């Protein structure tokens with residue numbers, strides 16, 4: 001059984017050097033490159049020492065999933081194929097992870113929903129699979145447009161859920177994500193979400209690590225549960241299968257197993273803080289008005305802050321990077337001076353605002369909005385308008401109401 | 404082989420459960436000609452289970468586990484159903500994840516093992532009920548075959564959903580009155596063995612588990628062909644005696660009655676051309692090995 005540390009400094013079959021991840025991410029030189037989000041996913045995967053990637057087409061992740069196929073053809077990925085549906089793909093990912101592989105997949109919108117039964121199973125089985133979710137609408141009539149509603153469904157699966165703002169986040173977090181997920185005291189799947197199209201289909205300058213460096217390989221024997229490869233004893237897992245027992249021991253077993261999953265989510269906190277430099281980023285936390293957002297709503301919030309500054313209104317920002325683990329303390333601390341907390345979101349229900357209301361004291365400070373959904377963009381002006389309206393300031397009115 | 408992987412540290416020997424000690428002492432991992440005849444003289448790879456008394460699934464499990472050609476490097480994949488009551492007691496690694504996704508799990512698993520252990524044998528064997536294989540999981544059953552995934556699919560066909568209390572399944576006989584088929588099942592038993600052949604399986608057998616020697620033969624063939632060539636499928640009748648109103652002693656007779664030449668579980672087999680060739684090669688090697696052993700024994704006694 002290969003020890004990860006003994007591999008560092010050696011080369012893989014593509015001539016890349018297995019590199020200490022901290023050094024690779026924080027010390028190695030970076031090359032600015034102008035890429036789409038999909039291309040950035042490919043570039044991250046090139047460096048991820050990934051064993052198995054399983055793909056299924058759905059906009060807006062199809063391009064990324066196909067580009068990773070090219071990486072496989074070039075020999076960077078151990079195995080790659082197109083599954084028959086997202087439900088099957090996520091089970092195929094589970095099978096590969098049970099067999100000790102580092103696994104990657106991508107999906108979006110209806111694909112996430114189709115596969116949903118797998119996600120609590122992944123975390124229950126402690127499989128550190130990484131799934132990119134390039135969010136899109138899940139409503140009927142059919143929509144392929146950006147909309148983050150699907151993230152709400154992932155929050156209670158026991159997966160780690162991170163929400164990237166930019167392609168740079170994506171590049172870094174794909175690689176760092178494996179480091180957090182694969183810690184033995186975590187060993188949970190990661191849903192790495194972004195807002196489809198806005199991140200996947202736009203070009204941005206992204207600073208890439210050297211292409212001849214890659215992550216150390218996954219060591220499946222640093223796991224809290226045995227890897228299913230018959231390289232370790234086939235222990236008898238239980239005296240009685242708990243599924244059929246209606247007794248206290250059975251309930252207690254299931255209950256403690258669930259608690260352990262959520263304890264592992266909690267334990268991921270310290271690793272996520274280490275790798276992501278905190279679960280949130282903040283600006284102007286002394287301001288009386290704060291915007292708290294995740295994903296591309298953060299970028300729009302930043303722009304709104306600039307516009308408000310021009311009008312003499314000072315406003316701060318919290319960028320929520322990890323939704324699970326949830327940065328409860330951090331958000332409370334960052335918003336403690338705020339009289340108003342605005343939560344702009346790309347979905348109709350406002351799931352992030354609900355989380356924040358449940359987190360901060362005096363939650364009447366939380367304004368759930370503005371919301372856009374169904375693929376609409378969120379011009380910073382509507383955030384500005386929402387804030388000014390709440391403050392009783394004069395603002396432009398949206399067309400169409402005749403007011 | 405690799406009993407070294409299950410050795411017990413001397414200091415901990417006395418606190419290990421006796422069934423584990425027995426595995427180390429006398430299980431047949433790595434025995435080249437292991438088979439059903441080892442039952443009774445060796446430690447079986449299955450412990451006490453909570454199936455109904457006399458359920459033919461338990462016989463099937465015992466014969467299959469005795470016959471796997473390479474249990475020390477075999478990983479099994481199960482599904483939800485009565486079989487999931489047994490798998491926690493099975494001494495080869497096995498995966499339960501969801502209901503019906505077994506062939507998808509096995510596809511990912513087999514590929515991961517091939518990536519991680521190039522040039523080494525790691526067999527994957529799926530074992531699931533008829534509901535799992537034919538109804539809720541049919542898509543994944545067939546797609547794994549279309550893709551020529553190299554593992555064996557075994558279906559314990561008890562012609563109904565036993566674990567949820569005897570509901571209609573696709574493999575149930577037409578006309579059978581069951582829960583959710585209140586006026587009798589309206590369509591024919593799905594012809595999965597034929598579908599398996601058309602879907603690319605290289606070895607397909609439809610039979611009962613009344614004869615251990617037959618189970619041994621088909622399991623060995625199915626695993627070897629899957630390892631070398633492509634997907635294989637075994638549909639084994641394991642009647643749910645509880646739901647068809649039989650006593651615990653009557654399972655064997657039920658199987659014998661249903662395997663008569665005109666009955667639905669009369670032995671049926673399909674072997675593809677490449678698989679035939681492989682089986683011939685294996686038989687020739689086996690013959691050679693036996694002859695050599697005989698010669699060696701002759702020399703020893705001379």
Ligand SMILES: Cc1ncc(C[n+]2csc(CCOP(=O)(O)OP(=O)(O)O)c2C)c(N)n1
Pocket residue numbers: 483484485486502531532533534535536559561563564565566567572
């Ligand atoms: C998604 C899902 N749907 C339904 C069930 C309920 N369920 C559990 S076992 C089972 C029937 C199993 O039937 P079969 O595969 O024939 O196995 P048997 O119990 O007959 O051996 C069903 C419907 C489930 N566990 N998961």
Ligand code: SF4
Pocket residue numbers: 453454455458459460485561565566642643644645646
């Ligand atoms: S319910 Fe039927 S199939 Fe399940 S254990 Fe009992 S007899 Fe066997």
Ligand SMILES: [Mg+2]
Pocket residue numbers: 532533534559560561562563564565572
């Ligand atoms: Mg059944």
